[in-house]
Structures are given as structure tokens and as C-alpha cells.
Amino acid sequence: MLFSYSSSIITNFFSKTLIRPHSSHPVLLCTMSLNSHAFAGNPITSRTAKSSDPFSPQSAFQTLKTLLSTQSHDPISPDFKILPFRKGRPLTGSNQPNWHLGWLSLGDFRAFLEKSEVGLSENSLVYLGCKYEDDVVYWAIDVSEASELVSEFGDRQFCFVELRTLMVATDWADSKAMGELAIAGHARALLEWHNAARFCGFCGGKMVPMEAGRRKQCSNELCKKRIYPRVDPVVIMLVIDKENDRVLLSRQSRFVPRMWSCLAGFIEPGESLEEAVRRETWEEAGIEVGEVVYHSSQPWPVGPASMPCQLMVGFFAYAKSLEINVDKKELEDAKWHSREDVKKALTFAEYKKAQETAASKVEQMCKGVEKGQSLSADFNVESGELAPMFVPGPFAIAHHLISSWANQVVMNGTLSNL
Numbered sequence: 319m320l321f322s323y324s325s326s327i328i329t330n331f332f333s334k335t336l337i338r339p340h341s342s343h344p345v346l347l348c349t350m351s352l353n354s355h356a357f358a359g360n361p362i363t364s365r366t367a368k369s370s371d372p373f374s375p376q377s378a379f380q381t382l383k384t385l386l387s388t389q390s391h392d393p394i395s396p397d398f399k400i401l402p403f404r405k406g407r408p409l410t411g412s413n414q415p416n417w418h419l420g421w422l423s424l425g426d427f428r429a430f431l432e433k434s435e436v437g438l439s440e441n442s443l444v445y446l447g448c449k450y451e452d453d454v455v456y457w458a459i460d461v462s463e464a465s466e467l468v469s470e471f472g473d474r475q476f477c478f479v480e481l482r483t484l485m486v487a488t489d490w491a492d493s494k495a496m497g498e499l500a501i502a503g504h505a506r507a508l509l510e511w512h513n514a515a516r517f518c519g520f521c522g523g524k525m526v527p528m529e530a531g532r533r534k535q536c537s538n539e540l541c542k543k544r545i546y547p548r549v550d551p552v553v554i555m556l557v558i559d560k561e562n563d564r565v566l567l568s569r570q571s572r573f574v575p576r577m578w579s580c581l582a583g584f585i586e587p588g589e590s591l592e593e594a595v596r597r598e599t600w601e602e603a604g605i606e607v608g609e610v611v612y613h614s615s616q617p618w619p620v621g622p623a624s625m626p627c628q629l630m631v632g633f634f635a636y637a638k639s640l641e642i643n644v645d646k647k648e649l650e651d652a653k654w655h656s657r658e659d660v661k662k663a664l665t666f667a668e669y670k671k672a673q674e675t676a677a678s679k680v681e682q683m684c685k686g687v688e689k690g691q692s693l694s695a696d697f698n699v700e701s702g703e704l705a706p707m708f709v710p711g712p713f714a715i716a717h718h719l720i721s722s723w724a725n726q727v728v729m730n731g732t733l734s735n736l
Contacts (some may be wrong), residue, residue, distance in 0.1 A: 355614065355615075355616035355715055355718065356485055356488065356496065356499055356500075356503075356616070356712075356713040356714075357485075357500050357503035357504075357616065357617040357620075358500060358616060358617055359496060359497065359500050360447070360497070360500040360501055360504050361449070361497035361500070361501070362446060362447035362448060362449055362456050362501060363447050363448055363449065372395070372396055373396055373448040373450060375445045375530035375532055376529070376530070378448070378455045378530060379440065379445065379529075379530040381394060381398075382398065382440050382530075385398075386438065386439065386440055396448065396453045396454055396455045397423070397452075397453055397455070398424040398454075398455055398457060399422070399423065399454055399456050399457070400421065400422050400423070400424060400443065400457045400458070401420065401421055401422075401446075401456065401457070401458045401459070401502075401505055402420070402422070402458075402459055402460075402461045402467070402478075403458060403459065403460050403461065403462075403478070403505065403506065403509050404462050404464075404467070404468070405462050405478070406480075406481065406506055406509070406623060407478035407479055407480050407481065408479065408481065408505065408506065409422075409471060409477070409478055410477060410479040410484065410680060410683075410684065411475060411684055412475075412677075412683075412684040412685075415489065415674070415677055416489060416492060416495055416677070417479070417484060417487055417488075417498075417677060417680045417681075417684075418495075418498060419498050419501065419502060420471070420476045421456075430467060430470055430471070431467075433466065433467075433470060434461075434464040434466050434467055434470075436461060436463055436467075438459075441526065441527045441531075442459055442460075443457040443458070443459050443530075444457060444458045444459070444508050444509060444512065444527070444530070445457060445529075445530035445531055445532060446458055446501065446504060446505055446508070447504075456501070458505035458508065458509055459509075460509045460512070472686055475684050475685055475686075477683045477684050477686075479680055479683060479684075481502060481503065481506055481619070482620050483676055483679065483680060484499060486672055486673060486676040486713060487673060487676035487677040487679070488673065488713070489673060489677070490673070490712050490713075500617075503617060503619040503620070503627075504617075506619050506620075506626070507547065507617075507619040507626045507627035508531065508547055508626075509626075510619075510623045510626035510627075511547045511548050511627075512527065512531065512534070513623065514548075514623060514624060514626065515545060515548075518536040518538065518543050519543075520536070520541055521536060521538050521540070521541040521543070523536045523537050524536075524537045525545065528544075532547070533545065533547075547626070548625075548626055549628070549629050550584065550625045550627070550628045550629070551584070551585045551628070551629045551631060552582055552583065552584050552585070552618070552628050552629065552631065553582065553583060553591055553594045553595050553598060553631050553632075553633060554580050554581070554582040554630050554632050554633070554715055554719070555581055555582070555595045555598070555599060555610075555632070555633040555634070555635040555719075556580050556632075556634055556635065556719040556720060557580075557581060557599055557603070557605055557607065557636075557637055558634055558635065558636050558637065558723065559637050559654060560636055560637075562640075562654070563656065564654045564655055564656045564657065565654070565655055565657075565660060565720070565723060566603060566605060566637070566652060566653070567579060567655050567660075567709070567720075568580070568581055568602070568603065568649045568650075568651065568652040569649065569650045569651045569652070570648075571650045573650075576705065576706065576707050576708060577708055577709065577710070578653075578655070578663070578707050578709060579709060579710050579714075579716045580632075580716045580719055580720065581598060581602055581603060581652075582598070582630070582716075583597075583601075583602070591610075591612075591631055591633070592610040592633075595607060595633050596610065596635070601645060602648045602649055602652070603644060603645070603649070603652045604641065604642060604643025604644070604645075605637050605639055605640070605641075605642065606637070606638040606639040607635040607637060607638060608636050608637070608638040609636040610633050610634070610636075611633060611634040611635075611636075612631075612632075612633055613632040613633055613718070613719055614715065614718065615630060615631045615715070616629070616630045616632070617629055617630075618630050630715045632715045632716075632718070634719070634723065640654070642654070655707075657723075657724055659706075659707070660709075660720060660724040661724050661725070662705075662706070663705065663706070663707045663708050663709050664709065664720070664724055666705030666706070666708060669712060672711060673711075709721075
């Protein structure tokens with residue numbers, strides 16, 4: 319099963335059916351809600367609740383402080399579940415064909431920590447959210463300094479797995495697995511932000527967690543500067559030559575061989591999203607852009623720790639000029655690609671094979687028998703031949719932009735702009 323926007327093979331998870339204007343034939347509509355993208359659609363509630371609500375960050379935090387101060391092991395309501403992270407990697411288990419997050423009860427986590435030199439305090443745990451229907455509050459914690467826990471968890475067939483590996487390993491038709499991925503991404507973003515924001519940028523004082531880790535405040539009584547979790551907005555755009563029915567795709571030197579993708583760039587201060595699209599396209603490819611149309615957005619918590627969570631904001635950008643002038647400092651190459659070539663790229667890339675390979679790797683890691691399989695290996699077609707080109711998999715918003723255009727997916731009830 320190939321994961322591209324082809325009407326015969328796309329999963330229901332990614333699409334729904336509408337009627338093409340002036341036609342009785344159904345077409346596929348990319349679901350523009352956050353649930354259509356990896357790392358979005360977090361299933362645990364993180365809403366602002368009344369302080370008296372036992373599931374609220376304030377109430378849950380007070381309960382946590384009481385439990386830790388009394389060393390109580392009595393059952394509590396709501397229940398507390400903890401997800402440990404090490405160097406940005408969540409604790410993970412695997413029951414083929416799916417991986418799962420390594421949630422621990424507060425009691426079990428305490429038992430693990432007793433064998434390490436790492437202490438447990440209320441400020442080391444970060445509130446993630448809750449599930450009212452299950453009577454559970456979820457927390458995350460960074461245990462990077464407790465290296466001995468790696469073997470302790472390994473004895474239970476748990477391991478710390480890179481989030482990018484889990485991203486590729488996720489079965490895109492499995493809504494529960496996609497929810498787990500979203501939770502892991504949210505938790506990693508919060509923990510990396512806590513690690514990066516240790517000191518006040520105004521006075522240099524120590525920053526301390528507040529509101530169960532949902533914000534931080536300077537400990538200097540003369541400052542008390544508040545800061546909140548950081549999000550770095552990025553525009554990502556598919557540049558379209560409407561007259562010649564083709565799109566501009568680019569390569570960066572860090573890409574695996576034969577992979578092409580959309581242009582992208584960070585938004586500068588005082589700049590609108592549309593202005594950023596036009597500026598980045600001109601700077602990187604020398605193409606002048608006119609109309610800019612919003613497509614969808616995606617949280618992206620798998621970047622460097624210095625940018626704990628990027629928000630990818632996707633657009634279709636319509637070219638006003640066609641001559642390419644590549645900025646070699648930014649790109650290795652950029653070329654126009656016909657709709658036919660792009661459809662072939664989507665058909666040839668065996669995303670399902672990549673997902674199964676990554677899932678197998680996660681299982682091996684959890685069993686302690688990792689064989690070092692490369693997730694950046696070339697995608698092969700079923701015949702064994704190499705595809706001439708391929709684009710990022712369904713875990714990336716670039717795939718959704720490209721496949722929506724290639725297959726003329728309905729947006730806002732019209733196909734006219736595609």
C-alpha cells in the first residue's frame with residue numbers, strides 16, 4: 319500500500335470525499351484540520367480549567383506536591399502517568415506492528431529513581447494534559463542525567479527512541495498511534511524549552527517553573543520576568559507555475575539522494591506570512607510570487623533543541639516570474655517539475671515500506687538487538703528499481719502540499735487555483 323494522494327490507495331485517515339464542482343465524480347479532500355498532520359490532534363486535554371478542578375494544572379500540581387512530600391503510595395484520583403525523556407527521546411515500547419509510549423505510574427517511576435542518583439521534585443515534572451474519561455493526568459520529565467536508567471528500562475524492554483524515528487514508524491491509518499506521536503511531540507517541545515530557558519534574558523537570574531511547568535518566571539524578586547513556551551513560525555510553500563502546469567521543487571545538501579521538497583523559511587520580525595512567502599521564494603530561487611493561498615499548518619517539534627517547536631505554515635504560492643536563480647548558500651538546486659513527474663514521484667515512493675522498516679527498528683531497539691538499519695536509505699519501487707525522484711513522506715506538510723496539487727485536491731470548494 320503506497321501512501322500518496324491517489325484515489326485508489328489513500329487511507330480514510332487522511333481524506334474525505336466531496337463532489338467535484340460541475341461533476342458527479344467524487345474527489346479527495348485533504349482534511350485541513352490539525353488532525354491531518356503528524357504531531358497535531360493531541361488527544362489529551364490541556365484546557366484551562368477552574369483551579370478547583372482536580373484535573374487542572376494547579377490542582378494536579380498541589381496533589382503532586384503533597385504526594386512527594388509525604389511519600390504516599392495510596393491510590394489517588396485522578397491517576398498520574400509519567401513519560402520519561404532522555405536527550406529529547408521519549409521512553410518507548412513496542413508490540414509489533416505498533417510502538418507505544420512508555421507511560422509509568424508515579425509509584426513505578428519512583429521505584430526506578432530509587433536506583434539512580436536523580437531526585438524527584440514537583441518542579442521536575444511538566445504537566446501535559448488529562449483525559450477526564452480515564453481519570454488520568456499526564457506528566458513528562460527529563461531524566462537525561464540518570465544514565466543508569468537506560469539499562470533499568472531496557473530490562474523491561476523499553477528504550478529511549480529518537481522522535482524522528484517514531485515519526486516515520488507511525489502507522490498513519492492508526493489514529494491512536496498518531497495521537498501518541500502528537501503527545502510525544504508536545505512533551506518534547508515543552509521539555510526542550512525548559513532546558514533552553516534556564517536563565518532570565520533580562521537580568522540573568524534563574525528561571526523557575528510555574529503553573530506545573532506551563533510557564534517560567536525569573537527568581538529575582540526585582541525582575542520576575544514571565545516567559546512562555548517558545549514556538550518558531552516557518553512558512554513552507556509550493557510555488558506553482560499555473561500557466562505551464564508545474565511546480566518548483568528544491569534540494570538541500572542535507573537531503574537524501576533524489577529527494578525534492580518545497581521551499582521554506584523562518585518568518586522575520588514585523589513580517590506577515592504572505593510577505594515571508596514572497597521574500598523567501600525570491601531570496602532562495604529568484605522567483606517573484608503574486609497570489610499566496612493558505613493550505614494548512616503543522617507543529618514540528620523534531621528540530622534542534624534551540625528551537626523546541628517550529629510551526630510549519632503551508633501555502634500555495636503562484637509564480638509571476640519563471641526564471642530560476644538558485645542561492646547556492648541556501649539550496650543545492652531548484653527545478654520546475656511537471657504534474658506528471660510529481661505524480662510519478664508520489665507513486666514510486668514506498669512510504670509504507672519505510673514505515674514498516676522504522677517500526678521494525680523500534681522493536682529491535684526495545685529488545686536490545688538493534689541492527690543499525692538506516693532510515694535514510696533510498697526508497698525503492700516494487701520492481702527493485704530506484705525512483706527518479708521522491709518527496710517527503712506523509713509525516714511532513716510538504717507531502718500534503720505537493721500531493722494536494724498533483725491530484726487536484728478540492729480546496730475551499732474549487733479547483734481553479736490548482
